Amino acid sequence: MQEPRWLTDVEQRAWRKFAALITVLPAALESQLQRDEELTHFGYWVLAMLSEAPGEELRMTELATRANASPSRVSHVVARLEQRGWVVRHRAPADGRGSVAELTGAGRDKLVGAAPGHVDNVRSLIFDGLTERQVAQLDELCGAILHRIDPDGELCTEPPG
Amino acid sequence: MQEPRWLTDVEQRAWRKFAALITVLPAALESQLQRDEELTHFGYWVLAMLSEAPGEELRMTELATRANASPSRVSHVVARLEQRGWVVRHRAPADGRGSVAELTGAGRDKLVGAAPGHVDNVRSLIFDGLTERQVAQLDELCGAILHRIDPDGELCTEPPG
DNA sequence: GCCTCCTTTTTGAAGCTTCAAGTAAATCCT
């Protein structure tokens, strides 16, 4: 039996803060969007990914990748978004198995309406407390961690041109 | 009507990475604990907070604070942990409204058994990819963000001893 | 003591995510 390697004191303190952050932040993002827009943060993200795609449409698998989520999760969420009239699905032209999710006009309006409030929230929760230097550090740190979790770099798409 | 302030390019790139992280990391922590220990990450955290408390017990409210969660969530989770025999609840001596959650022997064993695997996972997901300098930066960054979200510093307890 | 208000905790319903299984089309192999 191998002696387990614990975290160092420094690591432990960092981990506590980081863990607190990834517990509290999602809830804070969620509650603003829920209150003001009756949207999930994940639902918002899906609309945003679609809106950036050429033709405002994406194959389900590609959408799942860009939203960092499982196919199942995306399928359920898109079904709900479709019920609300913000997305439509149609069969993929080249591949009979595939589904393409496309943003509707109403979906774009919804996103455009929700964006300012959400961005304000993100800024006030995260960026207003950081110096420019710290923002750069955050980018690097997240990059380093992501790269370890997923060396292929499939997670996290670049913002569009 | 006020023109919305968007994120700068740098902020946007950092935000994408950070958002990917807070989507993917919880899932990764969850899946290891679920697979190996049939524990939620949050359930693990609750057991951990209890184990550090004097007498291995805490009032529900205090437990909720230390776990960064709502009273309701803690109540449900403790109920499930109690069903599995890892925690017991009894009425608070000084205050008839209060409940005290206490770790059982089985609960401590469960935590001790689960800890090495979980810590390995945390290290391999996060700290193995970072230099010592970056760990310090992570600590600072999370501290800065937490401080803005919660100026009273109720979030995130220091590790014991 | 009694009434009101506040605090602490629990409860139940609704919604979202996950997991395992299912459908259906494409691809591969012979």
Add this chain to the structure above:
DNA sequence: AGGATTTACTTGAAGCTTCAAAAAGGAGGC
């Protein structure tokens, strides 16, 4: 061509979280 395998997506059930409301004790004013 045809049968097996793989890929793409969906579905339904189970579990966890959230929200609103309820239960129940405490605290303060009269």
